[in-house]
Amino acid sequence: MWRIDPASDDPLYAQLVAQVRLGVAHGTLRPGERLPSARELAASLELNMHTVLRAYQVLRDDGTLELRRGRGAVVASTATDLTDVERAVADLAAAARRAGLSVQTTTTLVTEAMHR
Amino acid sequence: MWRIDPASDDPLYAQLVAQVRLGVAHGTLRPGERLPSARELAASLELNMHTVLRAYQVLRDDGTLELRRGRGAVVASTATDLTDVERAVADLAAAARRAGLSVQTTTTLVTEAMHR
DNA sequence: CTACTTGTTCTACGACTACTAAAACAAACG
DNA sequence: CGTTTGTTTTAGTAGTCGTAGAACAAGTAG
Structure with missing residues (x-):
């Protein structure tokens, strides 16, 4: 997972958003599963923490993720048959x-x- | 046709692009048909000529339109069954x-x- | 040929977005 | 308690979006 292309026309945060959405839709990411922390993911992808956090916040507003301090980002329980x-x-x-x-x-x- | 929403999140030129694509796909715009000139359309929609022209150029690069000086924008002949x-x-x-x-x-x- | 139309190109400006950066803060975890 | 992690703030650079004015070139129409 986490293939980011800095040369893409799509914003970096949008690429993250799309990948998480696809992961959840395809079952690669299961409800309750925990994603890397914003700082951690930013470091490994060589991005800024805010860029990762922005993606997480979009997905939180979308209902895809749940964010809590100290715990991180967790996939929400949607459980729909696709x-x-x-x-x-x-x-x-x-x-x-x-x-x-x-x-x-x-x-x-x-x-x-x-x-x- | 030509319903532009200045308050939309989508760029104005992108809205024009989408409408032309939909018109061609749905058969509302037929191959050979001529679209309003950039200046004309810009005036009637209260946009800048460059904004309209940008949409036309995207559609030209896309193969949807043919642009020629003095003649204007013409729908290219794709003719596919949809x-x-x-x-x-x-x-x-x-x-x-x-x-x-x-x-x-x-x-x-x-x-x-x-x-x- | 002439006059007109229309796309093309150029420069420029203000507003907004995308991304990075550093720092301080608050809630939850172990 | 200390650590982790999201949250918020401020700030700077780079790029896009839309507008604006102007000049230019290639067609069209008379």
Whole structure:
């Protein structure tokens, strides 16, 4: 885990957010599991503590993580079954690729569909 | 068409990009059709010409539009059938909503799935 | 050919975001 | 108790977003 690309267009904190979300969605990160502390993760990734903390705070506001002083960041207990979603995602990816759609156009379509 | 929200978190040019992409995907904008000139659209939306032009340039680099001086912005001829994609998008949106996933997490999953 | 339209390029500015940095603080842990 | 860890504050640099004005080049239309 924790593959950060400083040269990416996406902000560093957003990359962390996406990775945690994917980990939780895929079951790699299980509810109750503890993530590295902000200082620890920042040191190992050669980032600033605030950058890591910002990602953690986004995920806390999102309901994905629970943050407490002295304990650190813990994955919240969501416990939803994502098999349907995973299959739908795979189907969409295949259809979009077949149609020659870009990733951006595809996510734009998804965002629009979910905003209704 | 052309509903811009200056208070949105998304940049103005990104909103324009998304709307053109959706228009092309849904068939509202057909290949060969001409979009308003950058100055014209900027005036009617009360934006700066550069903001509109930036959106047009993103779409040109994307292959969605063709830009030529004196003529303006024209929808490129892609002509792909999107019925499969539309159905897959609707299925995914339903599954994600059923699982209680946020729009962001869902698009993150889609992005990841298409990057493989 | 001429006049007009339209995209292209350049410089510049103010506002905001992203990231880093150092420090001090408060709550929970062992 | 001391340690760990998130929280908050202040500060600086770099980059993006949007606006603005101007000049330029390649097409279009008459």
